[in-house]
Each structure stands twice: as C-alpha cells, then as structure tokens.
Amino acid sequence: METENLVEYGYRRVIITITAILCALLEIVDTTIVNVALNDMRGSLGATLTDVAWVITAYAIANVIIIPMTSWLSQQFGRRNYFAVSIVIFTVASFLCGNASNIWELVIFRFIQGMGGGALLVTAQTIITESYPAEKRGMAQAIYGMGVIVGPTLGPPLGGYLVDNFSWPYIFYINIPIGIIATLLTLTYVRSPKYGEKLKANQVDWWGILFLTAFIGSLQFVLEHGQQDDWFENSTIVVLSIVSFLGLILFIWRELVYKFPIVNLRVLNDSNLKIGVILCFILGFGLYGSTFVIPIYTQAILGWTATDAGLLLIPSSIMTGIMMPIIGKLIQKGIPQTYMVAIGFAIFFGFTFWMYSIMTPDTGSEHMFNPLLLRGIGLGLLFVPITTLSLSSLKGREIGDGAAFTGMMRQLGGSFGIAIITTYIARWSQNHRVDLISNLNGSSLTVQQRIEQLKLGFMSKGYPANEALEKAYKILELSVTKQATVLSYMDVFMFLGILFLACIPIVLFVKTGKGKVDLSNVH
Incomplete structure (x- = not known):
C-alpha cells in the first residue's frame, strides 16, 4: 500500500495525532515519574535503596530492548494491532505495579510495562508521520516532539503531587483510564500499511533477539549500577560488560548475514541517519542528564521538596512546546535544519554556561528561571530538526527502521548521560x-x-x-x-556544555539537498 493512502485529513488526523501523543507521553512520563516516589516505595515495600533502584532499571532495560524491534514487530502483526496490544500490556502492567506486594513483584511488572511502553514511542512517531502529507511532515515531527520533550519534565511534579496527596500506587493507576481511551481510539481510527508476507515461526530471527537482549540488557545494567557498585572493581559489572560487548559483536554479525533480520542494520548505510543517530545520542545525554541533575541539586543542596524541584522545570518545557510548531513552520518554509541544529547546540551551551555561573549553595529559583527558558529554546531547536534530518533521505519501510534507531539512541544517550554524571559528581566532589x-x-x-x-x-x-x-x-x-558538591555540579554543566559545543562541526557533515525534507514514501 502506498503511504499516501495512509494520509489522514480533518477530524481523523486530529484524533490519530492526539492518540499517538497520549501514548508517547504515557511512556515518557513513566520513565521519570517514579523518581520522586522511590522513598515511599522503599518504606511501604521494605526494600533497600539498591533494590528500589531496580524499579527504574527494569523499565529502562525493557524499553531499550524493545525499541529496535518495533519496526519488525509492526510488520509481523500489523501496525494497528501491535500498537493496541502494546497499550493494553502497558495499561495492565500499570495496574499490576500499583498492586505489587513486594519490591521484586514491582520490578517484574515494571519490566513488562517497559516492554509495552518501548513500542509506544517509535510506533507513535511513525503513525503521526504517516498521517500527514509530505509537505507537513516537519510539523508532524514538531507535534510528536512536544510529547517527547515535555514528558520527562512532567514526570517529577506529577509524581510529587500524587505521592504527597495520595500514595505511590497512584502514579501507576493514573495510566489506566488514559490507556483504555487510547486503546479504543487506536482500534477505531489507526490504519496499518500492508507489508506483504509475514514470517513463519522458524524464519524468526531468534538468535538476533537473544544477542540484542544480551547486548542492550547488560549495557543498561552496567550504566545504571556502575557508580554504586564501583564500576570495574565489581565482578558483576566486569562480566556484564564482556557479555554486552560480545552481544554487540554477535548481534551485528547475525543481522548482516541472516535473510530476515529483526533489526535492519543496512539502513545505517544512509549517511544522514548515521550522523542523526550520533546527534540523537547527544541530545538524549543533554535532555535526560540536565533533567536528572537539576532536581538533585535543588533537593540535596537547596533543600527543596520533590514537587518544587519538579515544578522548576515546567517553564523550560512550556518554552520547548511553544518552539515546536514554530520550528515545524520554519522547516516547511525550507530553512536548512543544519543551521537550526547548530544554533540549538550553541544555545544549549549558553544554558549550561549560565547554570555554571549561578550555582551556589543558596541559589534561588529566580536565578534559574531564565537559564531554563534558554534550555527550552535550545531543545526545541534540536529535537525536530535532528529527527527530520535523520529520516530525510530514507524511503518506504526504512523510515520505521530509522525511527527505531533514533529512539533507541536517544534513550541510550540518556542512560549514558546519567551514568557518567553520577560517576563524575561522586569523583569530582571528593577531589574538590x-x-x-x-x-x-x-x-x-x-x-x-x-x-x-x-x-x-x-x-x-x-x-x-x-x-x-x-x-x-x-x-x-x-x-x-x-x-x-556544588563545585562538582558546576563541572557537570561545563562538561555538558563543551560536549554540545563540540557537536556543531559534526552537523556540518550532514548532506542536505533542498531545504525541505521529503518524507513522502513513509511506511
């Protein structure tokens, strides 16, 4: 089926867009909403700090394993069916998480929730992209981007409010009504492209799935637990690092030689996607890294409550939300995305340098307001242009594969960012x-x-x-x-800023033909 048949108009497009954004928001808010509830979970489930950290780790591991497979799974089961089943898995797992009676039950249900959630992100992106005609694809990415950028910031204040006024299971229960509505809307309005033959069970790339799980699962564990387990002084971390490395090598080999690979690595031959994947990784690093550091600094050093710390980031998100449609319009007018990305990296450096210069043991929220608005502008200028650039020269089914890579690299960038930042804060605090x-x-x-x-x-x-x-x-x-500790936070901001500044030359390697991006053959 040609994609043009999947383009929607009028109220159908509005409903499909809202459904897809709702699902992307559900997934992303749930990545950060638990951060403020960990203490209450520890108390009521009688768990240690290390045990409760698994609530975050299990979700992240499941997420990153499933994201690269989403394009393939959509082709096997049909996009609408796969999307609807993912929402159902996510919603049922949310109910089970809220009812967990001990920490390991909660961890298992969070893993299942992550398996459902990982699919929502990439599939939502592809559904939105397909529903808009080619000339409006920049705007489609902008609308999707609002959900992705605002989501991580909404988590902490929403979680703080629910924990302070109700109890921690409500951070999971809140997903249930939204999940039910999203499932019904998906089954009614979303359509699937025809993919041709489905694979038989004996053609499925089981080895590919196994190697991918070993690579990503081990890597995610190492990143989440490296600092608290003292990195390579710990035998588990060493073993899992080796498993991850071997998993990566075997996975690449398997996908290149097998006739029906679970992840289409050949799509990375596209030079724009190659550079886009690197930029997505760095974007994730900055987005999740700064979302992680600022609440810790305000709570640990300035003594704020979880709700206040979460609320601080909201103006930044609103700014990004305002920027998104403007950027979408600029892309439609043919302004080269490379310029926007370069300016976005420079503005993000301005934000980190500003934060570096105002941090003290008693900085007030009024000092942080303007730098955080600058962060919102920078992220707005980065997200949509990077995403559209990455997918700009892909055609047909490759778009779904490309979207899966950019999604995975953004998540991995966030995991690397948080792991490196926590390590640096610990080491640099000692030195200072x-x-x-x-x-x-x-x-x-x-x-x-x-x-x-x-x-x-x-x-x-x-x-x-x-x-x-x-x-x-x-x-x-x-x-x-x-x-x-404050000096080490200042160092982290300077480190993030220099990393973003160093990316500006990379952007210049991106090949751009005409200013407008042609995504007309999406599947």
Whole structure:
C-alpha cells in the first residue's frame, strides 16, 4: 500500500495525532515519574535503596530492548494491532505495579510495562508521520516532539503531587483510564500499511533477539549500577560488560548475514541517519542528564521538596512546546535544519554556561528561571530538526527502521548521560573536598574567627565549651562538603556544555539537498 493512502485529513488526523501523543507521553512520563516516589516505595515495600533502584532499571532495560524491534514487530502483526496490544500490556502492567506486594513483584511488572511502553514511542512517531502529507511532515515531527520533550519534565511534579496527596500506587493507576481511551481510539481510527508476507515461526530471527537482549540488557545494567557498585572493581559489572560487548559483536554479525533480520542494520548505510543517530545520542545525554541533575541539586543542596524541584522545570518545557510548531513552520518554509541544529547546540551551551555561573549553595529559583527558558529554546531547536534530518533521505519501510534507531539512541544517550554524571559528581566532589580542606588553614585568622563564632553560638544555646567546639567543626565540615558538591555540579554543566559545543562541526557533515525534507514514501 502506498503511504499516501495512509494520509489522514480533518477530524481523523486530529484524533490519530492526539492518540499517538497520549501514548508517547504515557511512556515518557513513566520513565521519570517514579523518581520522586522511590522513598515511599522503599518504606511501604521494605526494600533497600539498591533494590528500589531496580524499579527504574527494569523499565529502562525493557524499553531499550524493545525499541529496535518495533519496526519488525509492526510488520509481523500489523501496525494497528501491535500498537493496541502494546497499550493494553502497558495499561495492565500499570495496574499490576500499583498492586505489587513486594519490591521484586514491582520490578517484574515494571519490566513488562517497559516492554509495552518501548513500542509506544517509535510506533507513535511513525503513525503521526504517516498521517500527514509530505509537505507537513516537519510539523508532524514538531507535534510528536512536544510529547517527547515535555514528558520527562512532567514526570517529577506529577509524581510529587500524587505521592504527597495520595500514595505511590497512584502514579501507576493514573495510566489506566488514559490507556483504555487510547486503546479504543487506536482500534477505531489507526490504519496499518500492508507489508506483504509475514514470517513463519522458524524464519524468526531468534538468535538476533537473544544477542540484542544480551547486548542492550547488560549495557543498561552496567550504566545504571556502575557508580554504586564501583564500576570495574565489581565482578558483576566486569562480566556484564564482556557479555554486552560480545552481544554487540554477535548481534551485528547475525543481522548482516541472516535473510530476515529483526533489526535492519543496512539502513545505517544512509549517511544522514548515521550522523542523526550520533546527534540523537547527544541530545538524549543533554535532555535526560540536565533533567536528572537539576532536581538533585535543588533537593540535596537547596533543600527543596520533590514537587518544587519538579515544578522548576515546567517553564523550560512550556518554552520547548511553544518552539515546536514554530520550528515545524520554519522547516516547511525550507530553512536548512543544519543551521537550526547548530544554533540549538550553541544555545544549549549558553544554558549550561549560565547554570555554571549561578550555582551556589543558596541559589534561588529566580536565578534559574531564565537559564531554563534558554534550555527550552535550545531543545526545541534540536529535537525536530535532528529527527527530520535523520529520516530525510530514507524511503518506504526504512523510515520505521530509522525511527527505531533514533529512539533507541536517544534513550541510550540518556542512560549514558546519567551514568557518567553520577560517576563524575561522586569523583569530582571528593577531589574538590580535598582541595578545599587543604586551603582551610587552621592558623588563618578568618578560619579561627568562624570557628569561634560557631562555638559561641552553640554555647549560647547551653552546650558546654568542648561540645560546642566539636559541633562548630562539624558545621564547618558540612559546609565544605556542600561546597565541594556544588563545585562538582558546576563541572557537570561545563562538561555538558563543551560536549554540545563540540557537536556543531559534526552537523556540518550532514548532506542536505533542498531545504525541505521529503518524507513522502513513509511506511
């Protein structure tokens, strides 16, 4: 079936667009909504911090395993059926997560939820792209992008509100009515392209699935648990790193030699997709990395509540949402995406440099408002142009394969970003602490005066002199540790900024023919 037959008009297109965005939002909000509920889960399920981290890890692993397979699974079962079943799996698993009676039940149900959720992202993107005529595809990506960029930011404030006012199972129950509506709308309105012959069970690329699972699953575990398990000092991390590396090599070999591969690697011969995949990885790194660091900084250093920390990111998301249709229009007018991406990277560097310069142990929300708006503008200029550039020279069925690669690399970029950032914060905090302490000279008049001041303060509250002195030293040590942590957060922002700045030359390698992107043969 030619894709033009899948283009929708009028109210049908509006309903299909809303359904697809709802599903993409469901998936992405659920990636971050649990972050603020982990403490309550620990308490009510009697779990350790390491155990509860698996609630995030299991979802992420399932997500990243299923994303590369979505194009193939759509072809096997028909896009509409596959999309509807994915929503049902996600919704049922959400109900089971809310009813879990112990931590490992919750982890298993989160894994199943991730299997359903991973499919929603890429399939939603392909459905939206197909529903719009070629000249409006930039706008279609902009509409989809609003869901993808706003989603990670909506999670923490929504999760904070539900946990503070109800209880943690409600962060899962909230998916159920939306899932039911989305399933009914999908079955009624979404149509599937005809893909030709389906594979028989003995033609399915089972080895490909096994190698992909070994590669991605092990890699995701290493990234999520590396820092807390001290990286390569830990035998599990070493073994899984080897499994991941071998899984990657065997997976690439299998997909290139097998007649019916589960992931079409040959699509990566397209030079625009190659560069787009790298840029998607870096976009994920910056998007999820900054979404991770800012709430931690505001809660751990500034002492904010989870809800306040989550709300801080909302203006940035609204700004991105405002930018999306504007960018879609600019693409339709034929302005080269390479320019937009280069400007987006430069603006994101401006945001990180601004954050670097205002961070202190008592920065106020008013100081962060403008830099975060700048972040929103930068992400808006990056998401749609990178996505449309990546898929710009693909045709037919390859579009679905390309969308799966960009989706996977964005998620992996986020995982790498968070793993590297947590490691750097831990290591750099130690280094800064050592430096700060070496500069604290006990014979310095300023230091002596500060200790004496603190000591007198404690004595005025009724503490004996020796105890007051001990407390004064403790306060000094705490402020040194706090200052060291703030310095490490500043380093993280500078690191992110330099990474984005270094990407500008990569963008210049992208081949662009005419300014408008032709996505007219999507399947």
